Amino acid sequence: MAPPFAAAAAAAAVASSSSYALFSASADRPLLRHQMPPSSISVRPRRRTTAASAAAESTGRALLEARDLFACVKESGEEILTGLNLTIREGEVHALMGPNGSGKSTLMKVLAGHPEYEVTAGTVIFKGENLIDMEPEERSLAGIFMSFQAPVEIPGVNNYDFLLMALNARREKKGLPALGPLQIFPIVEEKVRALDMNADILNRAVNEGFSGGERKRNEILQLSVLGADLALLDEIDSGLDVDAIEDVAKVVNGMLAPHNSVMMITHYQRLLDLIKPSYVHIMEKGKIVKTGDRSLAYYVDESGYKDIATV
């Protein structure tokens, strides 16, 4: 069933994951690696893309690899992801575009372990480990951060306490002692300032009564305080004014290091001008149907998604 060139790709996959073999549960599950991307859908950039991205491809280690991913809504059984393939390497910025209902948000939620969705087939390897077997909080502690498109209100839970809890959960995982509220204040205050937020926001209940813009900024505040190896940003630009988008982009760019990656969903060119993606993926009906560089986003901006797969 594997395509003819599967052997080479499998070898590459093993090679790329071998460095994780020591702590990888999936290392003794070779089965996972037999599932190769169908040849018809390439998630890798074409060889004719820019030299920079080609270089990134050859040097970066794979951070996340999704293979033939199928997922449905748990309650209704409605299938949303239909055989999706995606590889994100360290240091890369990916943009996910596509018409409404194509499964962009669902992909992010599936990667972040949202209980509403169920993975019915396929594999996702994150840092060499099987992501699908992990609880949502384990995924977060492993380095995945998803910003919510519609952040949840939690009445009664103080925003600052929430940050402290989340930060201490990370420290506990690393075997570090918990920090007190006063100890994290300088860190948090600096991040609040970087996002041009009102410090009052820390004393309010998480997202309760926040404006749309405040909610989005609050998500990025959490990202900047907690850090992430892979940040999944679901429409962080919607509901933000121009200045706010720039603040958010600055913070996200500031976090990008050679080993951190970002995948963002957006409908607008502006965010892509500020956080420059190495790859742009177009999703349709639960699959990535086209991958290219930033020029693809310009094409979408002008011509829409019609017939994009054949361009």
Add this chain to the structure above:
Amino acid sequence: MSSPSLCAATCSTSLRLPPPILRFRRPGALASVPAARSAPAVSDDLVLRIAEQLEDSVAASSPLLDPLRSASALSLLSTRWPTRRSNEAFRFTDISYLRSLPISLPSQAPALAAPSSPYPSYIHFSDGVLTSTSGVHVSALADLPPGPARDRAAAVLAASAEFADKDLFYDFNAIGAKDVAVVHVPEGVSMADDPVHIMFSYSGNGDGSMVMSNPRVLVLAEKGAEVAIVEEHFEVGQEDGGCYWANPVMEIILEEDAKVVHSYVQRQSFEAAHTKWTVIQQSKSSKYEFVEVSIGARLNRHNLHIQQLGPETDTQLSAFHFLSQDKQIHDLHSKLILDHPRGLSNQLHKCIASSTGNAIFDGNIKVNRYAQQTDAGQETRCLLLSPKALINVKPNLQIIADDVKCTHGAAISGEHDPNALYFFQARGIDVKTAADALNFAFGAHVINKIPFKPIEKNALAQFKELLASSRQE
């Protein structure tokens, strides 16, 4: 005063006491005395026995209390002990715990020193006995000098005799109260930042009986006055939980444009019973803000009664009940009666029931014919943390006026919003820690409304501790 005299002549023990207004004797003990037959046929042995005990204990009380005492004494003669079957107001509330132990009364004023208060104005009741007061506008009724304040207090207490919605606990308090603590804030005086701290400390006497106490407080906020009251019921002395029955009554009168901010924390021992009346009267344009936090007592029954006396009143009620113990019963019966136009009211009731606790909420809002353009909201949210916990809620709005805005909602759930839980998980916090945080937040939402930091912090700490211990079980 014409006091109904039923069987005073036959009572030998009463000879040592000043002539009482009314004597209670059980019909059985007086079978041979013809006068006993004049007692209404519905009288109840247990009710009479308690009434008799109370009357014996209150030897000398202020004559200003006489009208109230005699009215209550009279109604007790025809009041039966309420049961779930016989009395709608107790349909869901099992008060049999009160009958499980013999009742005793505090013998003398306890020697314990008053607990320290963070506020200069305070009132201290020790086992229901008014032991000390401090502050310019605070006094015992007995110590009030003759003058307008005393006349006003007397008039209010006399009017209380006519209180139509009372039950037997109100009557017990009326005949058992030895004195009344009076907070009288004159016209235009604002003491909103300097609360009157009313401390009710209790200790059982450890002899297997239930010590009953009947403290009574009257708050009078005159025209335009602003008052803050912090009412705390707590345990002192006993290591493993004293057994006592607190039966307090708090009456608050708000005159025109007056504002009263009332915080009430009940954290008694888990062997104790707490039956409480809070009776409010609100005149035109007055504002009453109430926050209740009830986390103690084995049996807790709170009757909150608010009567609107003029238009444009503002009433804000929040209550939180936490049942952490086996067989714990917490009941809030609230009644808000709106008779005048443009009243504004908001009520929030929250409760968490764990183990085999039973929480009851009956929230009645009456929007009568002339209460046009009333804006009344009511919301109750309950959380059941164990499969054997039980919650009975009966939010009810009775609306007769036709130009009003009334909303109400009731939500009872056994688990937290999965979206909220997931939000925690998505930030690396496990489900158990998240659920703990959400449980705490559920109660803190109301406790945070207490405007005085030391009281709020203390209540939060106690709630947190109980939450942690109930989880371990």
